[in-house]
Amino acid sequence: MSDAYEEDEGFFQEEEDFDDEVFENSDLEEEFDADNVVIDDYGFTVEKKRRKAYDVDYKVLSPKDLRVWQNEKIEQLTSIITLTREQALGLYRYFKWNREKLLEMYVDDPERTLHKAGVQQSDEKKHEVAEKEGTCSICFDEGLLPFFSADCNHDFCLSCYQHYLVSRIQEGETMIQCPEEGCSQIISQQSILNLLDEKFHYQFSRLLDRSFVDDSDMFRWCPAPDCPYAIECHVSQSSLNSVVPTVTCLCGKQFCFGCGRDNHQPAICPLVKVWLQKCQDDSETANWIHANTKECPKCSTTIEKNGGCNHMTCKKCKYEYCWVCLGPWSEHGTNWYSCNRYEEKSGSNARDAQTRSRASLERYLHYYNRFANHEQSAKLDHQLYDKTYQRMTQMQVDSNLSWVEVQFLKNAVDTLFDCRQTLKWTYAFAYFLVRNNQTEIFEDNQRDLELAVENLSELCESPTLDKMLSSYKQKVLDRTVYVRSRRDVLLDDTARGLAEGRWEYVVDF
Template structure:
């Protein structure tokens, strides 16, 4: 690249901090892991990248664009960010459209016009001192600086300004010039030149890398807490990926790997659970719905004449029969309108909604139950380790006791699969295939429970051989049943067997 020829060098303008176009983005990152060789799991290749490698990835993208469009790196970074790091889109716009408009939209000054601004500044420089509009200090011009928009403030105020924006407002690539009404963006080289506090620099870099990762469809942060790695895939698919921190998750949605249920249904389910689960039991026991507007009501007094508090509804109805209150007028506290057509319709509607709730609770309880058990099984690893040591005292070799750990691995996999089968089943409409699915589910569930029971049993020297045989048989069975269940569901996806309720 030869940007120095294209762009008038600002070296004389020592006060202008954005002049250093070619400064590489100096990263201070916490983790420095080396580039991982590609993982190939079931023909779905992906890479685990550290924060440092992500930065390199950004720099590479900038260089790639720079080899075609010869603009300063800082300008390209802002333009790329504007196009969500879509190189093709940027190039297309750059060569097809109105470039001036492109610069305005992306909030940068056309770098080819810098020379004019630089001259302006040069002439102003002759006075020797300038007043900073922020701190009102009269300072030598060498302590003043600004962007290409020619709004100049002292370096100290700039630093304070940038620090506030970064630390308090969490802005990164979208910090604009400090002047009122000026929307020209502050580029990264300027920020790195002005901000010296390492905490602020680190935060700034995190914000910038984060926006890069979030913009890029092929990248996703590992969702496990305190993990700073990113998974990079070649094409976006709902597939399990395992980070270096050993957390396995679905690349498409970022949740724990949730086969057999699909991402959108799981998302719906999680939202439903967050909204409902705590209160739904109480609601089903203590409330009814207004027959007109369906708002949930609680009866807190003895009178059966209900007036809906929903200001848009205000329906009068009877708590007992849910029919309109009007015909009750003459027999206030004694509802004898039980067979009325209207009341029956209202009760039917109520029943439907109650039974929907019952159905949800059925699936939710089972889902939660497996989730809870899964948490306990993680504790099982510790106790199994103890048992494995104990067995080695009973004349068994290390290799001979490994089956126990394997059994817990399989138990956890089965629990996780079972947990998500209930989400799948909740949204599934009944048909012949769904019956087969439910059979598979119940078979896997009962086998899993037996395995779980075996693993919690006390191991003594007398029953050792017997238990080993049982555990091995059971976990092999569980593993094969789990695969059968998943394959059946996948086959259904391919052959369009599954019909959803919503």
């Protein structure tokens, strides 16, 4: 066994004992059948592993899995060209794990490629620290000093070299160049490890792991704080117009693989970016919407919103109205509900610029208002979680239900939370849609989900009578299942539309 191999093995040793469980979301091809239906702890019927139009294949990888992945790549390479593991690793890092590009360059000129990548060539003597008489051109110390130089022979005193390396590592750099100004020589990984104290070895190897994931398009770190997992997904950046790659980490965090933001289905990443930029640019115009208090449209009493539910009842005059559009609530719980739809007024065809710009602002505010309202409601649902927890505890005291049996309430609030997140993004999506038959279907689905969410939300916030507990539970269970199914219909249709290129936008993404 060669020296290089042994050192390499040391480098790949586990520093921590991470859970090496790999979660695979692939293999979801099978069609729906009775064998795939299971009843979970909370009495829900769940379809196991049924593939949806909005599902993407991905894997959750632990740091150990990532090393295994790198080692496999290295073995593949060393089996076709004569390289040590250290050399193969150095080349891969230089070419950001792009094997095709690496091979192309290497086959063309092996020596030059190794040199450029800062990879030590096997026939060369190792770069070591040597004592000699001279002047360091960084600190201007002179006399008999330990000096070091990389392949380029620009030498500096050992202590300057070490300071330089540590500061570059602390800046997060892994491909560190020679300190000489204008010199692009990469300092080999082995030299870095030789020159640095043990205590920096761990830091440097963590940095290499991080850069391995950051450099490759098929990996992304889970954005949850301190989560050690990375996601492998093969949806490329160029296909983000036709798919919203939503993944769930083992830690429970759900996010978009394409852009790293929180789940923004059904809106595509480029649309999300443009929408958020627009919201930021227009934040002053729209600021008042974030207010948590509004006046009753009938008697002007100030009313504060303290739950996610949009059905408001004025404490003073008892008028029931919608928080979002301030219209009478009686029109909202029914089929002629149209709170989600923007009715184009004649203003959009107007000749004069002022009328046109007012119409376009009105249109934007319609969508922004609803987007912001769901964002706000999702925040208020956090308070609902606390209340729900208290109610679940109380329910156990009042009835003979166990902790597992009262989970149906938490499940309902989870569902509300997910659906508000989806609804929120449906308004950003709708803002950019060209009006046509497809938009009608989309808005029907949006309306059905709005209604279902509103009904469940009201039920969750309403007080329960002890005697009615079992029928209350059944109602919550039924509505939760229904809400989930409405969300599914909406996401399924938009995902299919994206894949088929069915959606037309008012701007180019």
